Amino acid sequence: MTRQNINRFALILVGVVAFGLPLVLRSPTYLHILILLYLYAYLTSSWNLVGGFAGVLPLGHSAFIGIGAYASTILSLQYGISPWIGMIVGGILAAIVGILIGFPTFKMRGAYFALATIAFGEGIRVMVENVDNLGPLKINGPRGLQIPPTNIGFGNYMFAGKEPYYYIILVMLLGILAITYFISRSKLGYYLNAGGEEPEAAMALGVNVARAKLIAMAMSSFFTALAGTFYAQFTLYIHPKSVISLDFSFEIAFIALIGGRGSIAGPVLGALLLRPVSDFSRIYFGSTLPGLHLIIFGTVLILVMIFQPRGLQEPLTRAYNRLLDKIFGGTEQKEITHEYS
Amino acid sequence: MNILEIKNLVKDFGGLRAVDTLSLSIEEGQILGLIGPNGAGKSTAFNCIAGVYPPTGGDIYFAGEKINRSKPWNLCKKGLARTFQIVKPFSSKSVLYNVMVGSFVTTDKTSVAKEKALNVLRLLQFEDKKDERAGNLTIAERKRLEIARALATEPKLLLFDEVMAGLRPAEVDEMVQIIQNLRHQGITIFVIEHIMRAIMALSDRIVVIHFGKKIAEGSPQEVASDENVIKAYLGDEYVVS
Ligand SMILES: Nc1ncnc2c1ncn2[C@@H]1O[C@H](COP(=O)(O)OP(=O)(O)OP(=O)(O)O)[C@@H](O)[C@H]1O
Ligand SMILES: [Mg+2]
Numbered sequence: 033m034t035r036q037n038i039n040r041f042a043l044i045l046v047g048v049v050a051f052g053l054p055l056v057l058r059s060p061t062y063l064h065i066l067i068l069l070y071l072y073a074y075l076t077s078s079w080n081l082v083g084g085f086a087g088v089l090p091l092g093h094s095a096f097i098g099i100g101a102y103a104s105t106i107l108s109l110q111y112g113i114s115p116w117i118g119m120i121v122g123g124i125l126a127a128i129v130g131i132l133i134g135f136p137t138f139k140m141r142g143a144y145f146a147l148a149t150i151a152f153g154e155g156i157r158v159m160v161e162n163v164d165n166l167g168p169l170k171i172n173g174p175r176g177l178q179i180p181p182t183n184i185g186f187g188n189y190m191f192a193g194k195e196p197y198y199y200i201i202l203v204m205l206l207g208i209l210a211i212t213y214f215i216s217r218s219k220l221g222y223y224l225n226a227g228g229e230e231p232e233a234a235m236a237l238g239v240n241v242a243r244a245k246l247i248a249m250a251m252s253s254f255f256t257a258l259a260g261t262f263y264a265q266f267t268l269y270i271h272p273k274s275v276i277s278l279d280f281s282f283e284i285a286f287i288a289l290i291g292g293r294g295s296i297a298g299p300v301l302g303a304l305l306l307r308p309v310s311d312f313s314r315i316y317f318g319s320t321l322p323g324l325h326l327i328i329f330g331t332v333l334i335l336v337m338i339f340q341p342r343g344l345q346e347p348l349t350r351a352y353n354r355l356l357d358k359i360f361g362g363t364e365q366k367e368i369t370h371e372y373s
Numbered sequence: 374m375n376i377l378e379i380k381n382l383v384k385d386f387g388g389l390r391a392v393d394t395l396s397l398s399i400e401e402g403q404i405l406g407l408i409g410p411n412g413a414g415k416s417t418a419f420n421c422i423a424g425v426y427p428p429t430g431g432d433i434y435f436a437g438e439k440i441n442r443s444k445p446w447n448l449c450k451k452g453l454a455r456t457f458q459i460v461k462p463f464s465s466k467s468v469l470y471n472v473m474v475g476s477f478v479t480t481d482k483t484s485v486a487k488e489k490a491l492n493v494l495r496l497l498q499f500e501d502k503k504d505e506r507a508g509n510l511t512i513a514e515r516k517r518l519e520i521a522r523a524l525a526t527e528p529k530l531l532l533f534d535e536v537m538a539g540l541r542p543a544e545v546d547e548m549v550q551i552i553q554n555l556r557h558q559g560i561t562i563f564v565i566e567h568i569m570r571a572i573m574a575l576s577d578r579i580v581v582i583h584f585g586k587k588i589a590e591g592s593p594q595e596v597a598s599d600e601n602v603i604k605a606y607l608g609d610e611y612v613v614s
Contacts, residue, residue, distance in 0.1 A: 233461035
């Protein structure tokens with residue numbers, strides 16, 4: 033067996049395990065935890081399109097989750113439109129908002145960009161909290177919107193058990209990973225990386241850096257909003273603090289930075305590591321130490337930034353390659369991890 | 374035909390006039406040298422030509438077209454490429470990745486970009502370093518990477534800003550050879566350099582600026598014996614007798 037075959041085999045194995053898990057794992061609690069894990073891996077991968085490849089640190093992505101959640105929910109509650117269609121509408125809306133936010137902010141550097149995106153995210157949340165009706169649309173301010181679980185069925189994006197949700201978010205995750213893979217190897221991926229690392233040099237080499245970032249932002253916002261619809265249909269209740277909260281934005285950034293931003297595996301690794309911490313600290317310390325997971329994240333982030341500034345995907349990739357080297361005696365050419373990651 | 378023509382270019386930074394009514398032109402296929410003491414305004418002139426700074430006054434024509442307010446990436450697509458005096462590699466990426474960013478100007482396909490980039494690396498005898506992280510290169514290699522990336526955009530005019538600074542004598546000779554090869558391929562070259570030996574060997578003509586103003590222009594021999602030039606470099610007290 034060659035090295036490439038091993039990689040392919042490992043990927044297929046992971047896929048089979050992921051698809052087969054619900055057959056073995058019957059506990060709804062564990063399925064719920066896994067669904068959230070995939071959701072966060074999906075959100076972080078969407079974020080990664082701009083936060084990883086374009087080298088900026090957006091901290092307001094919850095705004096796009098909110099746009100997706102509210103768009104599909106309002107359309108289905110008030111107009112009887114299937115959330116599947118509402119999901120696309122929300123995505124397009126989020127892409128437009130993303131471009132509008134990106135236009136003035138992409139010229140800012142580092143912390144200024146991060147702060148500006150926090151301001152946008154929080155601004156949108158506060159606005160939604162203070163609006164009951166927007167023209168004909170019922171938004172219901174801080175009380176949020178409840179989706180009555182009456183019309184169960186695929187067309188209504190509503191299911192009795194957790195398994196369908198598990199498979200939907202798993203397919204979404206695999207989709208975004210495939211998209212990330214292709215973008216990272218495309219002209220856009222090269223342009224985003226170049227523009228993020230040395231904008232002046234990139235521009236001199238023919239890269240319209242601002243344009244590349246706006247394209248990435250539009251895609252990132254679009255895909256993030258799709259997860260908003262998923263979240264709404266999964267929980268059947270949305271309100272500004274749940275879908276447009278800073279918690280979402282921050283946890284996404286934590287997962288990306290710890291897992292390794294700008295890499296394909298980073299967001300998945302980060303979610304695998306951090307989500308259990310989140311869930312268990314909430315289950316066991318939720319009433320006594322409600323913010324415990326954030327303190328743990330902060331500590332882990334500091335350690336990772338000191339010892340592995342490019343995230344945990346780097347040492348793990350290296351270890352994996354070394355393992356393969358051992359198996360194959362290091363004869364085959366080493367994969368150049370830094371070329372794409 | 375003049376591939377580049379600058380008329381009365383002025384660039385102010387606040388109260389400082391970095392480039393002062395500078396006029397010059399380059400004929401297609403030639404090598405023009407630009408020299409002058411530190412802070413004379415050479416890099417600033419390059420940055421105006423390459424679209425980094427909008428000129429305060431004057432006009433710049435590239436292949437007959439006025440390009441005063443063009444953006445750097447559009448100029449690059451039109452065939453005007455440049456290197457940076459302070460090298461700016463994409464440090465976390467491989468040499469090949471760096472060069473491919475340039476190749477994408479002429480193609481949208483990754484496989485084609487890779488092929489083109491490999492050709493450039495072969496031409497510059499740099500292929501053995503293709504998988505090296507750009508951040509790990511020596512200064513001489515970084516300068517070479519600057520050239521490789523610019524070359525990958527398939528330019529008509531190349532602006533080289535001190536690509537030999539910090540190189541050892543043997544490396545300088547090699548670089549002179551590389552630049553001469555590029556010229557033989559029909560690329561016009563505008564080069565800033567402090568190493569006199571190199572600029573004398575390379576240039577068809579040389580323009581000398583001092584405090585942003587042109588003080589001499591001519592063949593390397595003419596410029597080397599020009600009294601104003603000697604004064605500018607050595608100071609007024611060293612007047613040649
Ligand atoms: N972005 C800037 N803002 C303000 N002043 C600048 C800027 N860039 C250059 N200058 C000033 O303009 C003058 C010309 O600088 P420039 O870099 O063009 O000189 P140079 O001829 O390239 O010098 P060197 O040989 O040292 O590279 C200097 O006095 C410099 O301090
Ligand atoms: Mg200079």
